[in-house]
Amino acid sequence: MPIKYKLMFGLLVIATMFATASAIYRDVFTVELAVILSSFFALFFISRFYFKPFKLALDQLISILKKAKKGELHHRITHTIQLREVASSAWAVNEFLDFVETYFKEVKLCFQRVNQSDFSREARGTGLPGDFANSLDAINNAIIAIKDNQSYTEQNAVTAQLHDINIQHLRSDLHNSEHELNQIQHVVIAVDEIAKANCTQAQQSHLAINDMTQAMRQTTDNISTLRVKTQSLNEASASVERALKLITDIADQTNLLALNASVEAARAGESGRGFAVVADEVKNLSTRTKDTAAEVGNIVASLRKQVAEISSCTEENQTLGFKVASQLDDFLTLFSTLEQNAEQTSARVAEAVGYAGSAMSRIAHVIYKQNIYAALEEIIKGQTTTVSLDEDETNIQLDSRYEALHEEFSQLIDRYLTKQLSDADLIKGLERLESNSNRLMQG
Amino acid sequence: MLAHNIYKNSQEILLEADDLIISKTDTRGHITYANRTFLRIADYQEEEVLNKPHNLIRHPDMPRGVFRFLWQELRKGHEFFGFVKNYTSGGDYYWVFANITPDFDASGHLKGYFSVRRRPSRAAIDTLIPIYNTMLEIESRANSQSAADHSLAYLVQLLESKSVSYDRFVMTLQAM
Numbered sequence A: 001m002p003i004k005y006k007l008m009f010g011l012l013v014i015a016t017m018f019a020t021a022s023a024i025y026r027d028v029f030t031v032e033l034a035v036i037l038s039s040f041f042a043l044f045f046i047s048r049f050y051f052k053p054f055k056l057a058l059d060q061l062i063s064i065l066k067k068a069k070k071g072e073l074h075h076r077i078t079h080t081i082q083l084r085e086v087a088s089s090a091w092a093v094n095e096f097l098d099f100v101e102t103y104f105k106e107v108k109l110c111f112q113r114v115n116q117s118d119f120s121r122e123a124r125g126t127g128l129p130g131d132f133a134n135s136l137d138a139i140n141n142a143i144i145a146i147k148d149n150q151s152y153t154e155q156n157a158v159t160a161q162l163h164d165i166n167i168q169h170l171r172s173d174l175h176n177s178e179h180e181l182n183q184i185q186h187v188v189i190a191v192d193e194i195a196k197a198n199c200t201q202a203q204q205s206h207l208a209i210n211d212m213t214q215a216m217r218q219t220t221d222n223i224s225t226l227r228v229k230t231q232s233l234n235e236a237s238a239s240v241e242r243a244l245k246l247i248t249d250i251a252d253q254t255n256l257l258a259l260n261a262s263v264e265a266a267r268a269g270e271s272g273r274g275f276a277v278v279a280d281e282v283k284n285l286s287t288r289t290k291d292t293a294a295e296v297g298n299i300v301a302s303l304r305k306q307v308a309e310i311s312s313c314t315e316e317n318q319t320l321g322f323k324v325a326s327q328l329d330d331f332l333t334l335f336s337t338l339e340q341n342a343e344q345t346s347a348r349v350a351e352a353v354g355y356a357g358s359a360m361s362r363i364a365h366v367i368y369k370q371n372i373y374a375a376l377e378e379i380i381k382g383q384t385t386t387v388s389l390d391e392d393e394t395n396i397q398l399d400s401r402y403e404a405l406h407e408e409f410s411q412l413i414d415r416y417l418t419k420q421l422s423d424a425d426l427i428k429g430l431e432r433l434e435s436n437s438n439r440l441m442q443g
Numbered sequence B: 001m002l003a004h005n006i007y008k009n010s011q012e013i014l015l016e017a018d019d020l021i022i023s024k025t026d027t028r029g030h031i032t033y034a035n036r037t038f039l040r041i042a043d044y045q046e047e048e049v050l051n052k053p054h055n056l057i058r059h060p061d062m063p064r065g066v067f068r069f070l071w072q073e074l075r076k077g078h079e080f081f082g083f084v085k086n087y088t089s090g091g092d093y094y095w096v097f098a099n100i101t102p103d104f105d106a107s108g109h110l111k112g113y114f115s116v117r118r119r120p121s122r123a124a125i126d127t128l129i130p131i132y133n134t135m136l137e138i139e140s141r142a143n144s145q146s147a148a149d150h151s152l153a154y155l156v157q158l159l160e161s162k163s164v165s166y167d168r169f170v171m172t173l174q175a176m
C-alpha cells in the first residue's frame, strides 16, 4: 500500500483517538459521536481485513508478471488460500504461465534433440490452448521436414559412398577378370599346342604305319614267291629222284652187262684176259654209280623233307602276314581319325582363343571407361585424381576399333578439362561414345 | 502392500484429453507448485501438497526401478518420459503419461524440476502393466537395497532385446 494512504490512515486514527479523548474529557460523548467514531473504526478494520487479500494478490500478481516479462516463467503464486476471493485470478495467471512455460519447454527440448539429429521427440501440444497447440504442431511439421531433408542429404551421402565403393571394387574386379581371362587364354593356347603336337604325331604315326604296311606287303609278296620257289624245288627234287632211279637202273644193267662180260672173258681164256679186267672195271663203276646215286637219293630225300617243312612254315607266315596287314589297315583308319580329331580340337581351341581375346578387349575397354568416369568424378569433386588413364596399364593388345574409341574418349575429356566443353556437352559426348561402345561390344 | 489393504475399493480416475497436470519441485523433489488440475485429480488442497515430497502420491504398484531410472536421467540433465500410476488422497488411482525435466537458471545451476502429465494411451498402459508387474516381482525377491537396480536391469535388458531405446519405446507406446 502506498505511503500516503498509510499516512492518511494514521492521521485518521490519531484524529479519532484525539476526538474521543477530548470528547470524554469535555464530557460531550454523545451517541452521534459514538456512531461516527465506530464507523471510523469499522472502516478501518474493513479496509484492513477486506482489502488486504486483494492487496496481497495484486502485489504477487504484479511481481510475477514483472518477472515473467523479464523471461522468468517459472514463478507461480502459491498458498492461494490466503488470497480468498482473489485466488481464482491468481490461478488464472498461474495457469497462463503453466501454458507458456510448458510451450517453451516443449520447443526447447525437442530442438535440443533435433540439434543432435534425434527427431524422435515431438513437441507435445496436448492440453495446451489452441494457438499454443497449433504452433507446436507447426513446429513438429518443421521438424519432420528437417528430418526428411537430413535423411535425404544422408541418403545422398550414403549412395555416393556406396557408389565410390562399388566403383573401386568394380575396377579391381574387372582387373581380376581380365587377369583370369589372360590366364585362360594362356592355358587355351597351351592346349592348342598340345592338340597341334598330337596332330603332327598322328600324322607321323600315319606315315610310319604306311611304311609298315608297305614292308608287310613286301614280306607277304616275298613269302608267296618263296612258296612258288619251294614248289619248284620240290618238283626239281622229284625229277632228280627220277633221274637217280634211271641212273640206278642203268647201273644195275651195266653191272649185269659186266657180269656177262666177265663170264664171256673167262670163257675166252687168256685172250679174254684184258677184257675181264675191263669187265671188272665196268662192274666197279656200276657199283660206285649205284652207291653214289643212293647217296644222292638220300640227300634229295632229306632236302625234300626240309622243303616240305619250309613250305608249311611259309604258309603260316603268309596267313600271319595277311592278319598283320589287315590290323595295320585298322591302325591306319584309327590314326587318320586321330589326326582329324586333333585338327578339330585345334580349330575349336583357336576359336576359344579368339573369344578370350575379344572378351579381354571388352573388359579392358570397360576398365578404361570406368577409369575415365572415376577420374572425372574426382576431378569434378575437386580432388586430385588417383586414377590412371594410361592405357598401357592393362597390358592387353587392344583391337584397333577399341583403340580408336579410346582416343575419342580421351579427346573428349581433354576438351572438357581445358574448358572447351560445358558439363552438358560432356554428358552428351559421353552418351554418344557410350552408344558407340555399346555397338562395338555387341558386334 | 499395506496400501492395497487399506484401499480395497480403489477406483481408477480417468484423465480428460486436454487435462494437463503440472507440478514443480525443488532439487530434492519437494513440491513447490501444483496446478489446479493436479489438486482436482489427486484430490488435495494446495496447502496439503506444498513442501511435501513428491512420493506423496506414489502408488505401490509402481516399480522402484522406474523411479531409479527417472532420477538417473534427471541427474544427467535429461528429461524423463514415463507412464506412472498415482494415488489420490482418497485411495483411488490414476495413470499419467509424465514428462519431467530439470530446470536450470541462467547460469546453468539446477533450480528444481518441472513435470507435465497428460492422459496416457490405454494400449500403452495395457502393454506396460505386465512389464511393471514383472519388475515388482523381481523387486520382491531381491533385498531392498538392490531391488530397484535389479528390476531396472530387467527393463533395460528387455528393451535391448527389442533393440529399442527407452525413450523410443515409451513414445511409441503413447502413440498407440
Ligand SMILES: Cc1cc2nc3c(=O)[nH]c(=O)nc-3n(C[C@H](O)[C@H](O)[C@H](O)COP(=O)(O)O)c2cc1C
Binding pocket: B023, B024, B025, B029, B053, B054, B055, B056, B057, B058, B059, B062, B064, B067, B084, B085, B086, B100, B101, B113, B114, B115
Ligand atoms: C518433478 C517431479 C515430479 C514427480 N512426480 C511424481 C509422481 O507424479 N508420482 C510419483 O510417484 N513420483 C513422482 N516423482 C518421483 C518422486 O520424487 C519419488 O522419487 C517417487 O515417488 C518414488 O518415491 P521414493 O523415492 O520415496 O521411493 C516426481 C519427481 C519429480 C522431480
